Amino acid sequence: MNTWVFGDNVDTDVIAPGRYMKFGIEEIAKHCLEAVSPTFPSAVKPGDAVVAGRNFGAGSSREQAPEALKHLGVSVLIAESFAGLFYRNAINLGLPAVACPRAKRIRAGDQLEVDLARGKIENRTTGETLACELIPPFLMAIIRDGGLLPHLEKKLARKA
Amino acid sequence: MARTLAQKLIARAAGRPTVTPGEIVTCKVDLAMVHDSSGPRRLKPRLERLGAKVWDPKKVVVITDHYLPAYDDESRKIIQITRDWVREAGVDAFYDAQGICHIVLAERGHLLPGMFVAGGDSHSPTGGAFAAYMFGIGATEMLGVMITGEIWLKAPHTIAMEFDGALRPGVSAKDIMLFLIGRFGLDGGQYQAVEYRGAAIRALPMQERMTLCNMTAELGGQTGLIASDGVTRDYLNKEIEIWDSDPAAPLLAHHRFSGTNLAPQVAAPHSPANTGPVTNFRQKVNFAYIGACTGAKLEDLRMAASVLKGRKSRVKLMVAPASLRDQQTAEREGTLGILLDAGAELLANSCGMCAGYGPNLLDDDTVAISSTARNFKGRMGSAAAQVYLASPYTVAASAVAGHIADPRDLLA
Numbered sequence: 001m002n003t004w005v006f007g008d009n010v011d012t013d014v015i016a017p018g019r020y021m022k023f024g025i026e027e028i029a030k031h032c033l034e035a036v037s038p039t040f041p042s043a044v045k046p047g048d049a050v051v052a053g054r055n056f057g058a059g060s061s062r063e064q065a066p067e068a069l070k071h072l073g074v075s076v077l078i079a080e081s082f083a084g085l086f087y088r089n090a091i092n093l094g095l096p097a098v099a100c101p102r103a104k105r106i107r108a109g110d111q112l113e114v115d116l117a118r119g120k121i122e123n124r125t126t127g128e129t130l131a132c133e134l135i136p137p138f139l140m141a142i143i144r145d146g147g148l149l150p151h152l153e154k155k156l157a158r159k160a
Numbered sequence: 161m162a163r164t165l166a167q168k169l170i171a172r173a174a175g176r177p178t179v180t181p182g183e184i185v186t187c188k189v190d191l192a193m194v195h196d197s198s199g200p201r202r203l204k205p206r207l208e209r210l211g212a213k214v215w216d217p218k219k220v221v222v223i224t225d226h227y228l229p230a231y232d233d234e235s236r237k238i239i240q241i242t243r244d245w246v247r248e249a250g251v252d253a254f255y256d257a258q259g260i261c262h263i264v265l266a267e268r269g270h271l272l273p274g275m276f277v278a279g280g281d282s283h284s285p286t287g288g289a290f291a292a293y294m295f296g297i298g299a300t301e302m303l304g305v306m307i308t309g310e311i312w313l314k315a316p317h318t319i320a321m322e323f324d325g326a327l328r329p330g331v332s333a334k335d336i337m338l339f340l341i342g343r344f345g346l347d348g349g350q351y352q353a354v355e356y357r358g359a360a361i362r363a364l365p366m367q368e369r370m371t372l373c374n375m376t377a378e379l380g381g382q383t384g385l386i387a388s389d390g391v392t393r394d395y396l397n398k399e400i401e402i403w404d405s406d407p408a409a410p411l412l413a414h415h416r417f418s419g420t421n422l423a424p425q426v427a428a429p430h431s432p433a434n435t436g437p438v439t440n441f442r443q444k445v446n447f448a449y450i451g452a453c454t455g456a457k458l459e460d461l462r463m464a465a466s467v468l469k470g471r472k473s474r475v476k477l478m479v480a481p482a483s484l485r486d487q488q489t490a491e492r493e494g495t496l497g498i499l500l501d502a503g504a505e506l507l508a509n510s511c512g513m514c515a516g517y518g519p520n521l522l523d524d525d526t527v528a529i530s531s532t533a534r535n536f537k538g539r540m541g542s543a544a545a546q547v548y549l550a551s552p553y554t555v556a557a558s559a560v561a562g563h564i565a566d567p568r569d570l571l572a
């Protein structure tokens with residue numbers, strides 16, 4: 001896995017540009033973050049981590065922002081903090097978003113191991129362990145089911 | 161115990177006597193609003209996959225605004241899915257090509273003090289101007305609301321933004337918000353409730369209050385709130401409940417400013433937080449835009465007209481009134497005529513250029529001044545385009561001057 005590092009206030013217009021929003025996720029994902037990192041959409045690999053500073057995902061309610069990252073294979077988002085609306089969208093799409101107050105200790109290319117249950121990030125490159133905020137259990141259940149849609153599907157099937 | 165307006169609204173929606181900030185509660189939704197981009201195009205296939213129906217079609221409002229006018233196969237398809245789904249789902253409250261969702265929802269009387277409303281758009285805090293708890297969610301979360309009629313929430317703390325005195329001529333709600341976003345940052349609202357209060361706020365008409373709550377999205381609040389009062393009642397033209405914070409209710413923060421001393425503000429590329437007083441700027445511009453839910457309501461058009469009256473724009477000027485009804489009123493009262501005489505080109509009552517959704521995109525060489533809410537890189541078109549944000553007054557004054565200009569000089 002590779003680690004991609006971004007700054008503060010990365011906004012949803014940069015993650016999922018409006019002019020491509022009329023298309024499906026394959027097309028939107030091709031332009032994900034290209035305005036700030038032209039190589040990202042073509043070079044990011046399944047399993048990679050995206051790390052950022054404060055307020056990652058500021059702006060729009062468009063869930064195509066976390067969806068594009070997930071579509072490209074990003075396995076986890078780590079940031080000092082997330083925009084509240086983006087955070088909810090990421091979890092609802094089954095993409096773990098981990099708030100880590102010391103996320104800026106992480107450098108591009110660092111090998112990370114993220115333990116969501118324990119709220120810990122092991123940086124295998126530097127040997128450092130970073131504490132992160134625990135995701136509440138009812139949201140962990142949504143992530144484990146792969147997002148709110150499969151989660152609802154399971155719930156409705158149980159009722160039927 | 162003294163409670164904030166936000167606490168009262170959440171407690172009511174959660175069916176509990178009170179809620180403590182930070183606790184997670186489940187709220188019943190009084191109204192769910194979606195538009196063509198985040199709505200049926202994403203809801204329909206998922207509802208079908210789940211074999212589920214809308215919990216209460218009478219509590220759903222659907223508005224087309226993002227892909228209008230449809231100009232290619234993709235946008236035509238999105239609009240068609242919206243129209244088809246509304247029929248299938250039995251939703252009566254469907255506003256097709258009537259304007260931008262937040263403005264139409266308000267002008268058609270769907271928002272009342274005390275309500276709890278989920279909106280499928282990030283500018284949903286706009287509804288907070290009616291002392292309703294309204295906030296934005298994504299399409300998958302809206303799917304959950306459509307099926308269950310419920311949503312979880314972390315009961316918010318309240319950050320009070322108090323403005324005393326009175327705004328001077330040429331200074332508006334937009335300036336208040338650019339100032340606050342510049343001061344506290346894009347995450348200054350901490351995803352809590354931001355409550356606007358004080359004499360300068362009380363004096364604002366409803367659409368200006370809507371601008372405050374609208375841009376709470378850029379301030380990073382979950383919602384923006386203003387207590388209901390006589391101004392709310394007069395706008396709705398009926399008796400309403402008064403919803404307000406108790407005077408001693410505990411706040412996460414209480415910031416006090418002078419409304420009287422506030423100057424027009426400008427946000428430089430590429431962030432609404434990159435803000436300073438207009439007097440710091442003399443940047444040449446080649447495009448001026450008055451549009452969006454944030455910046456093209458009737459009150460916004462009037463502000464622009466007060467500057468443009470008897471003057472001509474030296475740059476390309478485009479105006480996209482936020483709703484058809486506002487445009488018609490502007491036409492009747494002469495406001496629209498003033499804008500057209502100044503050289504404005506009229507665009508459809510839709511989101512359009514604000515979010516890069518229409519065929520009109522900014523090119524590499526554009527330096528724009530815009531009454532919209534966001535100037536993130538590439539939002540309105542090319543990533544090389546430069547977008548400055550300002551009030552309709554300042555956009556109009558800058559259009560006349562050909563560079564960023566202080567509207568107070570032209571209003572004097």
